[in-house]
Amino acid sequence: xxxxxxxxxxxxxxxxxxxxxxxxxxxxxxxxxxxxxxxxxxxxxxxxxxxxxxxxxxxxxxxxxxxxxxxxxxxxxxxxxxxxxxxxxxxxxxxxxxxxxxxxxxxxxxxxxxxxxxxxxxxxxxxxxxxxxxxxxxxxxxxxxxxxxxxxxxxxxxxxxxxxxxxxxxxxxxxxxxxxxxxxxxxxxxxxxxxxxxxxxxxxxxxxxxxxxxxxxxxxxxxxxxxxxxxxxxxxxxxxxxxxxxxxxxxxxxxxxxxxxxxxxxxxxxxxxxxxxxxxxxxxxxxxxxxxxxxxxxxxxxxxxxxxxxxxxxxxxxxxxxxxxxxxxxxxxxxxxxxxxxxxxxxxxxxxxxxxxxxxxxxxxxxxxxxxxxxxxxxxxxxxxxxxxxxxxxxxxxxxxxxxxxxxxxxxxxxxxxxxxxxxxxxxxxxxxxxxxxxxxxxxxxxx
Amino acid sequence: xxxxxxxxxxxxxxxxxxxxxxxxxxxxxxxxxxxxxxxxxxxxxxxxxxxxxxxxxxxxxxxxxxxxxxxxxxxxxxxxxxxxxxxxxxxxxxxxxxxxxxxxxxxxxxxxxxxxxxxxxxxxxxxxxxxxxxxxxxxxxxxxxxxxxxxxxxxxxxxxxxxxxxxxxxxxxxxxxxxxxxxxxxxxxxxxxxxxxxxxxxxxxxxxxxxxxxxxxxxxxxxxxxxxxxxxxxxxxxxxxxxxxxxxxxxxxxxxxxxxxxxxxxxxxxxxxxxxxxxxxxxxxxx
Numbered sequence: 001x002x003x004x005x006x007x008x009x010x011x012x013x014x015x016x017x018x019x020x021x022x023x024x025x026x027x028x029x030x031x032x033x034x035x036x037x038x039x040x041x042x043x044x045x046x047x048x049x050x051x052x053x054x055x056x057x058x059x060x061x062x063x064x065x066x067x068x069x070x071x072x073x074x075x076x077x078x079x080x081x082x083x084x085x086x087x088x089x090x091x092x093x094x095x096x097x098x099x100x101x102x103x104x105x106x107x108x109x110x111x112x113x114x115x116x117x118x119x120x121x122x123x124x125x126x127x128x129x130x131x132x133x134x135x136x137x138x139x140x141x142x143x144x145x146x147x148x149x150x151x152x153x154x155x156x157x158x159x160x161x162x163x164x165x166x167x168x169x170x171x172x173x174x175x176x177x178x179x180x181x182x183x184x185x186x187x188x189x190x191x192x193x194x195x196x197x198x199x200x201x202x203x204x205x206x207x208x209x210x211x212x213x214x215x216x217x218x219x220x221x222x223x224x225x226x227x228x229x230x231x232x233x234x235x236x237x238x239x240x241x242x243x244x245x246x247x248x249x250x251x252x253x254x255x256x257x258x259x260x261x262x263x264x265x266x267x268x269x270x271x272x273x274x275x276x277x278x279x280x281x282x283x284x285x286x287x288x289x290x291x292x293x294x295x296x297x298x299x300x301x302x303x304x305x306x307x308x309x310x311x312x313x314x315x316x317x318x319x320x321x322x323x324x325x326x327x328x329x330x331x332x333x334x335x336x337x338x339x340x341x342x343x344x345x346x347x348x349x350x351x352x353x354x355x356x357x358x359x360x361x362x363x364x365x366x367x368x369x370x371x372x373x374x375x376x377x378x379x380x381x382x383x384x385x386x387x388x389x390x391x392x393x394x395x396x397x398x399x400x401x402x403x404x405x406x407x408x409x410x411x412x413x414x415x416x417x418x419x420x421x422x423x424x425x426x427x428x429x430x431x432x433x434x435x436x437x438x439x440x441x442x443x444x445x446x447x448x
Numbered sequence: 449x450x451x452x453x454x455x456x457x458x459x460x461x462x463x464x465x466x467x468x469x470x471x472x473x474x475x476x477x478x479x480x481x482x483x484x485x486x487x488x489x490x491x492x493x494x495x496x497x498x499x500x501x502x503x504x505x506x507x508x509x510x511x512x513x514x515x516x517x518x519x520x521x522x523x524x525x526x527x528x529x530x531x532x533x534x535x536x537x538x539x540x541x542x543x544x545x546x547x548x549x550x551x552x553x554x555x556x557x558x559x560x561x562x563x564x565x566x567x568x569x570x571x572x573x574x575x576x577x578x579x580x581x582x583x584x585x586x587x588x589x590x591x592x593x594x595x596x597x598x599x600x601x602x603x604x605x606x607x608x609x610x611x612x613x614x615x616x617x618x619x620x621x622x623x624x625x626x627x628x629x630x631x632x633x634x635x636x637x638x639x640x641x642x643x644x645x646x647x648x649x650x651x652x653x654x655x656x657x658x659x660x661x662x663x664x665x666x667x668x669x670x671x672x673x674x675x676x677x678x679x680x681x682x683x684x685x686x687x688x689x690x691x692x693x694x695x696x697x698x699x700x701x702x703x704x705x706x707x708x709x710x711x712x713x714x715x716x717x718x719x720x721x722x723x724x725x726x727x728x729x730x731x732x733x734x735x
Contacts, residue, residue, distance in 0.1 A: 089566075089582025338566055338581060361569045421571035428576050 001206060003231035004241035007378035009411045011234055011332065013207055017171045017291050020299040022179055025288075025315055027099055031074050031306030032084045033059065034094045037345040038135045039142050040066035045095060051078045055104040056282050059095055062130070068143045069133035073284035073304035075103040087328050087337040094343070097306070109279040114182045118190050118277070125194045125277055132276035133283045133346075137268035138162060138237070139329060141347040144273070147263060148194050154258050156195050160246055161188055163204040163211065163267045164230060164237035167330025170350040172287040173267050175300045177204070177211040180271060181218045187270030188225055190277050195263055200225045201246050202267070205232050234332060235409040239264045241378050253379075253405045268349075288312065288344055292353030294320035303344045309351055310340040324359030327352040332410045362419030373412035373422060379405055383412035387422045390429030399433045406430055485539070486510050492534050493524060498602045500525040500625025519543045526603075526623045549624030549639040551605075551617050556652035556715060557590040558612040562666035578633040586665035589654045591615070591636055597628035619646040619718075640696040645718055647701055649694060651676075652715040656689040663711065670713040676705035 036042040043060035047053060053072045060070035076099040083091035104110065120128065126145055134144040150156055165173040177184060188200050202219070204212050206229050216227040230236055230245055240251045242264060249260040257264055268286065275281040284305050291298040296317025303312060309326070313319050319340075327334040328348055373383035381402055389398040406426050413423040490510040501524050503509040509524065513535060516522060523546045524531050532543035564584045568577055574596040582588040593613040598606045605621035606628060608614070615628075615637075629637045636654055651670055655662040659671030672690040684698035685705060694705070694714070703722075706714045 088580065089586075090588060336569075359569070364571075421576075424571040424573070424576045424580075428573070428579060431579060 001229055001231045002203075002245045003233050003236065004244045004378060006380055007376045007411065008233040008235065008241075009376050009414055010232070011168050011414060013232070014168045014291075014293075015171050015174070015207065016169065016293070017289055017298045017300055018174055018208070020171070020175070022175050022287055022300045022302055025301040025303045025307065025312065027074055027102060027304055028307050028311050030076075030079065030096065030098050031304065032094045032096050032308070032343045033070060033073065033306035034084065034086070034092050034343065034345055035060045035070055036092060037070060037141060037305065037347065038068040039140065040064070040068065040146075042093070043067060043070045045081055045093070047078055047081075047095065049078050049080050052076070052100075053078060053097065055102060056108050056284060057105050058133075058282070062133070062143075066143060066146055068135050068141075069131065069282070071133055071282040071284045072097060073306050074099045076100040085339065085342065087335050087342050089338045094306075108281045114186070115278040116182065116186045116189075118186070118193055120190075120277055122194055122196065125190055128277050128280075129194070129273065132272075132281070134269070134272050134276055135283070135346050136266060137272060137286060137346065137349075138266035139333070139347050139349055141345075144265075144269065147265075148191070150195065150258060150263075155261060156197055156258060156263050157199070157261045158247060159188070159192055159195055159197050159200040160242060160257075160262055160264045161200060161202040161267055161270060162237055162239075162242055162264055163202050163208070163215075164242060165208070166205060166232075166234045166237040167332055167334075167349075168234075169291050169352050170289050170330050171291075172289045172300055172349055174208050174211055176271055176287055177208070177267055178214055181214050183274040184267050184270050185215070185218055185222045185225060186278065187272070187274035189222060190273050191265060191270060192224060198224050202227045203230050203236075203242055203246050204228070205230050205236055207232050234411065235378055235407070238378065238407055238409060240407075253402060283346060286344075286346065286348070288348055289350035290316045291350065292316075292320065292323070292355070293358075294322055294355050295353055296320075303348075305345055306343045308341045308343055309337070312344070312351055313340060313353070320353060320355070322355045322357070323353045324356030325354040327354060332414070333408065361421070364420055365418040367420060368418055370417060372415045372417065376411040376415045378409065378411065379407060381406060383422045383426060386429055387420065387425040390425040390432075395429060395432045395436060398429045399436070403429045404433050404437070483514060486514050488538060489513055489535055492527075492531055492538070494526045494531065496526050496602055498526060498623075498625045498627060500623065500627065514539065516541075525549065525625050528623075548642040550619060550622050550642045550646070550648075551624065551628055551637050551639055552648055552650050553591065553615055553617065553637055554650060554652060554654045555589075555591040555614065555636050556668050556713070557585065557587060557666050558614060561668045562587055562590060574631075575633045587655055587662070587669070589634060589636075589656060590666065591634070596631045596633065597637060600627040600631045602627065643696075643701065647719060648715070648717040649699055649701055649703065649706060650696070650715060651685075651692045651694055651713055653691065653713045656691050658690050662690070668711055668713050671711055673710060675708045675710065676714060679704045679708045 041063040044063050045060045047059045054075045057072045058069055059072045062069045074097055076097045079096040079098050081095050084094040086092045130145040135141040163177055192200050212229050219225045219227050235241055239257055243249055243257055251257055251260050272283050285302055287300055288303045289300050290312045298316055325336045328337050367384055377383055386398055386401055386403045410423050490507055493506040495506050497505040501509045503512055519541055536543035562585045565586050566584050568584050572594045574592045574594045577592050583592050591614050595608045597615050603621050603623055605618045606615050609616045624639050653670040655669045662669035663671055670692050672687050674687055676692055677685045682698050682700055684695045686693055703716055706716045
């Protein structure tokens with residue numbers, strides 16, 4: 001079975017909710033919608049306190065090209081435009097809405113009929129993606145229209161769809177593939193039209209046998225789409241690793257997938273594209289997995305953006321007594337949040353409640369030079385060295401060692417027998433090196 | 449003598465002679481000629497290599513001193529005016545008088561004042577913790593207590609107090625070299641002119657949030673009420689971004705602001721205890 005050749009780890013899968021059908025989470029009494037739910041320039045709020053907004057209405061407009069529109073996920077009155085505490089404890093601007101009913105804007109097609117024929121032109125598709133505020137739903141939230149615009153001189157010959165979901169615990173993409181397969185494949189067809197490619201490959205890890213079987217059967221009706229099972233290994237879902245596994249092309253360091261003729265999109269993004277293009281529905285809700293070993297009723301829910309995480313926990317049976325950490329995202333690359341009033345945003349793939357006895361990190365001991373971190377690094381970097389250089393503040397040398405190429409997957413920190421916080425230091429080094437490189441570029445421009 | 453031994457001795461001696469000649473010429477060609485006065489200047493410098501002068505170690509500073517036209521802007525904070533005057537005499541220049549400096553921490557967020565609201569489980573490093581999240585309290589500006597500043601101090605002038613969980617600066621050892629100032633990711637340490645008897649008055653807070661959230665996070669936060677500004681007769685206090693700041697160069701240590709501050713945000717160090725008002729009243733009545 002296909003997989004990427006270098007490195008990788010096998011953390012326990014804990015896919016507790018892979019059999020839980022998607023349910024609708026009831027709309028809360030009030031929502032707080034952040035104006036930045038994407039990578040790029042923050043959106044600018046276009047509504048005022050006291051305004052009545054409908055579900056799907058544009059409330060913040062994208063600023064510039066690398067930015068995204070933000071739409072209201074509920075209907076109601078705007079309480080205030082103020083700051084909320086985000087998952088890191090810092091303040092972010094957000095729109096506070098008191099919910100009144102659930103009135104949608106007229107332009108959205110609310111029928112349940114699945115429309116598989118794609119009638120919009122390529123330009124219309126790109127515009128629809130921009131207007132609907134679509135971003136990458138794999139967690140990175142990169143604005144979709146930017147990724148679909150192929151730079152001059154480059155060509156795309158295959159679209160790769162990421163149905164891997166390699167993070168333990170998360171099952172949102174899995175359920176989407178099983179329950180909304182037709183819509184996902186239509187979304188893929190739309191993306192193929194936008195990128196002007198004839199071929200699309202969907203990669204799915206082998207722990208989702210039902211999804212592989214279901215999509216393979218459906219794909220026979222869709223031209224150019226093939227489904228490929230992949231070996232279970234983390235980080236199989238990382239862009240560069242997925243490209244290497246499926247089409248055996250290597251994206252060079254510092255380059256993007258388009259440089260080897262491909263674009264990668266998540267299945268949830270394909271689903272969002274279907275809804276935006278075929279149903280004229282902007283992005284204001286998504287499937288979120290709420291899971292944890294001590295939870296009463298873990299499951300997968302469709303959640304409106306801006307819903308506080310506490311509502312999800314309530315729907316899953318309430319916060320267990322022994323909760324130690326609450327993670328937004330997966331256990332490898334996710335973030336431990338500071339409180340449960342933070343809102344669900346476009347990039348929230350899952351909320352994991354980790355019991356206290358599994359929450360604590362190991363005692364930090366000195367590096368024993370075993371080299372395990374090097375053997376698991378999927379990018380072929382040397383984590384022990386980059387950590388040491390960051391610790392000592394030798395950032396120039398760290399730059400030469402390629403610290404900026406690290407994708408922060410966490411495999412090195414996971415495998416380290418001495419419990420060393422490798423990823424923490426590499427992140428610090430990476431941020432410093434990127435800042436140094438940016439300052440150098442600015443200085444060079446000034447001199448010119 | 450055996451001919452083998454003779455040949456061996458002669459050939460090895462010849463080899464050694466040729467090598468010596470080659471090495472001599474190579475040494476002459478690659479010789480670096482340095483002004484011997486640089487060595488003399490370096491001998492006067494304290495050899496701490498702390499970087500407080502802004503140069504890469506004492507040797508680098510010695511070179512810069514020898515090359516410099518004037519000593520304007522050049523100072524060794526460790527050696528102070530004694531060392532600078534000695535070097536000036538040696539080089540036939542004049543060393544400008546520079547005030548010794550000392551570091552203060554603009555935060556008083558002890559666990560009692562600033563309750564912990566989360567537990568941090570990552571690497572014990574202030575830069576890392578600061579880049580990850582707000583910290584273990586609700587104040588996103590305050591000291592995190594993992595001691596990045598202590599780690600860089602080459603003069604053993606700092607340690608983390610186990611009760612207050614904040615860095616403490618030992619006045620006698622601090623030379624004002626600036627290393628801790630640069631190490632702090634939240635820019636909480638400031639260098640100010642050393643006052644007589646090591647007295648200090650400063651606003652021990654760096655929180656730029658409005659009064660209400662600042663006070664919720666920490667009992668002794670500055671709420672920018674401006675009472676200190678009004679009571680200061682020397683215009684030494686300014687408020688910017690919801691935070692009061694005392695300009696040490698204008699402060700006369702009258703302590704009026706310390707008494708006036710409603711949240712006890714302003715700290716006074718190395719002063720004699722105040723006389724209580726009641727005591728003075730009793731004295732006058734009995735007299």
